[in-house]
Amino acid sequence: MKEVNVNINGADASTYPIFIEEKLIETADEYLKKYCNASKYLIITNEKINSLWGEKLKVQNSEKFIIPDGETYKNFETLISILDKASELKMDRKSAFIAFGGGVIGDITGFAASIYRRGVDFVQIPTTLLAQVDSSVGGKTAVNNSYGKNLIGSFYQPKIVLADTNTLATLDERQIKTGFAEVVKYSFIEKSCGKNFNLFNFLYDNISEIKKLNLNYINEVVEICCKLKASVVNKDERENGLRAILNLGHTYGHALEKISNYEIFTHGEAVAAGLQVCFDLSLALGLISDDYYDKAAELINLFEFNLPEHPYYTPEKIAEAMKFDKKVQNGKVRFVLPTGTGEVNIFDNIDKDLLFKILK
Ligand SMILES: NC(=O)c1ccc[n+]([C@@H]2O[C@H](COP(=O)([O-])OP(=O)(O)OC[C@H]3O[C@@H](n4cnc5c(N)ncnc54)[C@H](O)[C@@H]3O)[C@@H](O)[C@H]2O)c1
Numbered sequence: 152m153k154e155v156n157v158n159i160n161g162a163d164a165s166t167y168p169i170f171i172e173e174k175l176i177e178t179a180d181e182y183l184k185k186y187c188n189a190s191k192y193l194i195i196t197n198e199k200i201n202s203l204w205g206e207k208l209k210v211q212n213s214e215k216f217i218i219p220d221g222e223t224y225k226n227f228e229t230l231i232s233i234l235d236k237a238s239e240l241k242m243d244r245k246s247a248f249i250a251f252g253g254g255v256i257g258d259i260t261g262f263a264a265s266i267y268r269r270g271v272d273f274v275q276i277p278t279t280l281l282a283q284v285d286s287s288v289g290g291k292t293a294v295n296n297s298y299g300k301n302l303i304g305s306f307y308q309p310k311i312v313l314a315d316t317n318t319l320a321t322l323d324e325r326q327i328k329t330g331f332a333e334v335v336k337y338s339f340i341e342k343s344c345g346k347n348f349n350l351f352n353f354l355y356d357n358i359s360e361i362k363k364l365n366l367n368y369i370n371e372v373v374e375i376c377c378k379l380k381a382s383v384v385n386k387d388e389r390e391n392g393l394r395a396i397l398n399l400g401h402t403y404g405h406a407l408e409k410i411s412n413y414e415i416f417t418h419g420e421a422v423a424a425g426l427q428v429c430f431d432l433s434l435a436l437g438l439i440s441d442d443y444y445d446k447a448a449e450l451i452n453l454f455e456f457n458l459p460e461h462p463y464y465t466p467e468k469i470a471e472a473m474k475f476d477k478k479v480q481n482g483k484v485r486f487v488l489p490t491g492t493g494e495v496n497i498f499d500n501i502d503k504d505l506l507f508k509i510l511k
């Protein structure tokens with residue numbers, strides 16, 4: 152059994168475990184009793200996940216609430232429906248919400264838990280690779296509004312995360328790849344996270360087994376990624392500084408998603424393209440060696456992210472969209488850029504002409 156601990160410091164200090172293994176949903180009750188012990192559970196999921204895996208997740212004293220599938224439903228209307236359901240079921244302050252699904256379910260359920268009765272316990276059971284390596288860890292919760300993505304939310308940590316890697320078997324190829332983009336990202340930032348697992352070489356050496364989702368390798372990949380994210384979140388929960396390194400590839404990625412109205416690319420496809428742009432910028436700025444650039448580009452290529460055609464793309468549009476990214480500080484576009492193997496730094500003085508040259 153793989154276990155990673157998250158230790159949040161500061162005013163709302165907390166510690167919780169992430170368990171990573173196959174068949175965890177079958178035995179979820181044991182963990183819930185030990186780490187949550189709620190009077191009643193409200194499982195929030197969608198029809199797709201419920202039909203694939205719902206039978207296997209057995210939780211005593213629980214009710215299930217099905218929300219519609221998709222990013223467009225990560226909104227206030229769905230949030231209210233969750234809160235109303237909890238009220239209708241008379242869930243009290245000792246009850247808990249369980250997010251059973253991908254990042255969309257995790258984000259909205261976490262936010263609902265943070266405000267229902269001024270906060271009830273919540274549990275993450277992530278079922279996508281992206282959710283297992285990224286969104287279920289670190290306590291960012293959110294919904295979207297008409298002004299943009301994730302603009303409304305809270306920092307609210309779960310009591311426990313159960314990452315059952317068996318559930319990844321039913322994901323389609325694009326959803327797997329969107330998770331792999333975040334995994335590759337971690338391999339470029341691990342030293343800056345304060346760790347050295349040599350994830351880059353682990354991915355490189357075992358690429359075919361990893362792409363086949365051989366769980367002997369995937370469990371290890373998920374564990375390393377959770378350790379890296381936990382290490383960052385432990386030091387900087389609220390993104391006052393260090394946590395921004397997790398956004399490698401995201402300044403460009405978010406811009407690409409935005410100008411294509413979130414309809415053409417998965418998040419990971421956009422991030423994968425963003426990783427390449429960051430390496431191009433770093434090389435042009437002389438921050439990394441040709442050798443590291445080539446190795447990084449090769450690893451990105453090995454995962455075959457296959458970006459869909461994107462007719463929306465122009466350097467002007469991308470640059471414009473970047474200005475509205477939430478990572479903008481003082482009107483300057485911030486880039487996390489590689490500075491060496493496993494190392495990155497934050498730059499907010501990127502020359503506009505250079506950026507345009509790279510984007511072209
Ligand atoms: N909170 C954070 O720190 C954080 C970090 C990264 C991303 N996010 C958020 O996460 C969301 C993206 O998450 P995602 O990529 O998991 O998308 P998602 O939750 O939309 O899931 C992708 C698709 O896979 C389906 N699915 C889920 N589990 C499945 C399974 N086991 N088998 C088959 N299908 C399955 C879902 O129903 C959905 O159709 C975005 O809203 C993003 O903003 C949050």
Ligand SMILES: [Zn+2]
Nearest residue numbers: 333401418422
């Ligand atoms: Zn991301």
